[in-house]
Amino acid sequence: MGRGRVELKRIENKINRQVTFAKRRNGLLKKAYELSVLCEAEVALIIFSNRGKLYEFCSSPRSVLYLKLDIDMVQLDEF
Template sequence: MVRGKTEMKLIENVTSRQVTFSKRRNGLLKKAFELSVLCDAEVAVIVFSPRGRLYEFSSTSMEKTIDRYRTHAKNGINNSEVTQQWKFEATSMSRKIEFLEVSKRKLLGESLESCSVEELHEIEGKIEQSLCNIRGRKNQLLGEQIAQLKEQEQMLTKENALLREKCKLRSQPPQAAPEETVPCDHDSQNMEVETELYIGWPGRRRTN
């Protein structure tokens, strides 16, 4: 089946216009990516939807590509053009911020009425990837905490063992010192002592 040639005019039907915009936008960004890969070209594409949403693609960095463009387009730019350029950049940044806020609300499950099936599938994939990263980080932190608790448990176990040893040493009664034995001479106790009493002048003894 041969596709008919599309007439280049505004699509009156809002739904058809939105569907066509989504398809052609994806095709444009895909072609820009292929051009950057196949030809090693520096490509940057900026697209604003009818509702003011920003879609962009850059093979390197959007800011670097814009700076490079400004460097090549410096000649012949007057002050009024510079002012207009800054206004355009300010408007672009405000729209980009608005786009990020819309994306944030979508990730939170809000303002999903205007999303297509493809966009919902993309949001679902981002949320699942975020959950996977969060769970991985949580498991890592829990593992580190468990390792620290095990180390503390080992230290407390060693300290407890030392305290038990000290308590055992303190609870043991002191050993009595050996009693000193005094030698006792039984013969000397039974020995009779003889005494002699003499009355009279010195030098004279009574003879028995």
């Protein structure tokens, strides 16, 4: 028997929301790494927390260059 579907709605409790964010962020970063290894794909992932903290994953040096260019563009758009 599998798990039921999780209802997608905002988590009101701040601590629970932060814990969920950290767990899901780590899971997403792990999946990005696995995808890059298993499929020999170039993967770049950018995550911003609600506080504006940046988390990133790049599978290759070329991806890092693209990622940094994109981040610079996002930061320019914010101001």
